[in-house]
Amino acid sequence: MHAYFDNAATTPLDPAVLDAMLPYLGQHYGNPSSLHGPGRQVRSAIEQARKTVAQLVNAAPSEITFTSGGTEADNYAIFGSVRTLGLRHAITSPLEHHAVLHPLQALAKAGETELSYLRHDEHGRLDLGHLEELLATKPRSFVSLMHGNNEIGNLNDIKAIGEICARYDAIFHTDTVQTMGHYPHDVQQLQNHFLVGSAHKFH
Incomplete structure (x- = not known):
């Protein structure tokens, strides 16, 4: 079998x-x-x-854009936001997928944006207090934090993250490739600017 x-x-x-x-x-x-x-x-x-x-x-x-997959969609959101909006500061987590980490690191290496990494504990839980601290000093930032981690399975509270980002006029991108189709996602409640899913991951 x-x-x-x-x-x-x-x-x-x-x-x-x-x-x-x-x-x-x-x-x-x-x-x-x-x-x-x-x-x-x-x-x-x-x-x-x-x-x-x-x-x-x-x-x-009109808010739905079809791409070839999750990696292209992440890159579309990241490069488009940083370059088009001129965002000089980006925040992510070292636990993000390479589809997010690599483009952000490339932008930082090229001097197009400064990159900050959110703290997390030994279980991979993100420190949202640290997110608020970072945004308090640099409010108009690009924030990219996934919903479900593809390696350790943690679920981040993207609703709470969206609320924090909204308070500081930050652009919030979330990769929900691992959870789309398994958890409900309401972009009005989440207050995100970009939400990425990939059809080959779910029925």
């Missing part, structure tokens, strides 16, 4: 998802940016998918 215990890395494709996608891997092949009928048909399907995802996280469809 075959047993698969690595769903945190990737999940098998749900048959319902396969059925929904098959028409767009064969008969519906139009470019969604084209004005002709086949293209508009595909565009309509993409926009319907955008609405479905938006409803799941209580967002507006």
